[in-house]
Amino acid sequence: MALTKSFETEYGITHANAYARVIDVELNYIDETAKIKVFIYHNQDARNNDKRPIEVRNHEVFNIDLNGEEVDYFDTYFAVDVLDNEDTNAVSKAYEYIKTLDEWDGWNDV
Secondary structure: OOEEEEEEOOOOOEEEEEEEEEEEEEEEOOOOEEEEEEEEEOOHHHHHOOOOOOEEEEEEEEEEEEOOEEEEHHHHHHOHHHHOOOOOOHHHHHHHHHOOOHHHOOOEEO
């Protein structure tokens, strides 16, 4: 599982087939937080040939209170009963979560 898109770095370099892969998901059930680390490579061949990523993105997922209304991001994606489903795991839920973020708009499943 991975994501791909034509991607321009902050330095203005375009990578026509950038390849993003979740490389780590850390779950903390006491604090109800998740940390997701994503490596973005020049393309899939670069990743397959152990090249260094062109960018690293870190995301933190937690439940928050917005003006008295609780938004359960952690519980929606990483609660034990969610991950107990035999058709899912923490990595697939991490992809599902990051695709809801504006910065991942336009990235496609590979």
